[in-house]
Amino acid sequence: VFFDRGEIASFELPDVDPGDIVEYLYVDSTFKPWFPSLFEGDWFFGGREPVLYSSLTIKIPPGETLIYVARNGKPEVKRKRNEWTLTMECIPPVIEEPSMPPLSDIVPSITFSNLTSWDPLFDWYGEFQKRRLRITPRIKRVADSLTSGVDEPEKKVEILYHWVQRNIRYISIKGGASSGVSGHPAEETLLKGYGDCTDKAILFAALLRACGIEAYPVYINTNDAGSLVREVPSFYGNHAIDKVKFDGKEIFLDATGYYSRYPSFWSADHGVWAVNALERKIEYIPIPPPERNARIYTYSMVLHEDGTLDVEFQSEYTGDYESWIRGFWDTRREEEKERVFQGMVKEVSPKAELVSWEIENLKDLSKPLRLKIRYRIKDFPEKAENYWIFRLPELQERMEKRELSLTERKYPLFYETSEMIVQRVKLILPPGKVSPPSSIELKGRYALFSGEYRVKEDTLYLEAIWKRWEREIPPEEYSEYRRQVMEAKRWLGKPVILELQ
The missing domain is CATH 3.10.620.30 (C8orf32 fold)
Structure with missing residues (x-):
């Protein structure tokens, strides 16, 4: 929104060796301010480097008011009439973590102004x-x-x-x-x-x-x-x-x-x-509810007696994820789209073959975007005598969350918004007795996962739903949230066993 005019100066410090302590001072001058009666600013006492000593002195004209708020630490404050000096010492560096809040919300800082009202x-x-x-x-x-x-x-x-x-x-x-x-x-x-x-x-x-x-x-x-x-x-x-x-x-x-x-x-x-x-x-x-940031994946599958799996897949979306997907496909040439879809099905299985693809409502913002893909996987199940063992494709991968790589955190886990993932499968099987995993429900303070298999005659149905309604997970709640996600991912990866007649 605001575009400042300014100059950037660079310099070198000669004869600096590892272990040396560097003290520096700089002056930031503003000429012809946009709002002459406003005096405001921020000061960050720490950052990515360790800080031994950091001090800010604020001077205002007599009769003016100064208000300030300190965050993420309490500086020592000394006041002499219309002059404030705020100091902090021995501030450790911020060691970055995956998906952490902005640095300005983590490091010790103050925000100040001479206005008492907006x-x-x-x-x-x-x-x-x-x-x-x-x-x-x-x-x-x-x-x-x-x-x-x-x-x-x-x-x-x-x-x-x-x-x-x-x-x-x-x-x-x-x-x-x-x-x-x-x-x-x-x-x-x-x-x-x-x-x-x-x-x-x-x-x-x-x-x-x-x-x-x-x-x-x-x-x-x-x-x-x-x-x-x-x-x-x-x-x-x-x-x-x-x-x-x-x-x-x-x-x-x-x-x-x-x-x-x-x-x-x-x-x-x-x-x-x-x-x-x-x-x-x-x-x-x-923050919109998870239903407003949903990804809905629907599969109609047929597992044939020769072990070939035919898949009809459809995805649709709500919220910003749909915006991202729509932008991705809208900026691809037609020949690129074919290659991308080929790559998508090969990620499911090296044996997968793309049959057809379709993108609905790509240019029409008034209608939901839909992707439709048909593909085939030969020799899909693992076979042991009259038993077939298989995992439904793609489901587990959608719960892959790289931001959970740490076992514990110092800072909150930060997301931009809420999330919902719905996965529904209808799978027609050869005649036999099918044994799917038992149903599951994982309730947490910040998220919910439920999964249920149902069998009706020779058809297997699955519905799995993941919802997260908060943007930030505090460090003290992180381990439980991580355990919930990992358990959901493990459940989605459990095999289905089919005993053929």
């Missing part, structure tokens, strides 16, 4: 936004044309959401505070056909307002960039999205990308705080 920033942001949200005749014509014949407000939101994504390219051109903070006027972005996250948020909100729907651009830090310290008013945000209100609902949408099917939005926006200047509040963007 109101001045709401005023400043809001005035920029109001001017750029002006509903011009052209904006009104486009909004009316796109939603012609549509009465339901939610359907209008969906149509405009998809249109802005697909028709306004992401290109960022900024020239100063006004465009950096609140983007270009909505009509300008519409005419140019491109803009960045702020420009697209402004245009989307203007089109919605032209249809009589309340919409507000909001500033956020994506959840991989550090949390907002709400107690300290300051410049905030590396991204802009929209809050939309209709029919008694309040939702958030992100029109920045190209592939989010309504009502999904980028997972990096989930579980963060938003600065809503026009409504004059700081509000939380909730």
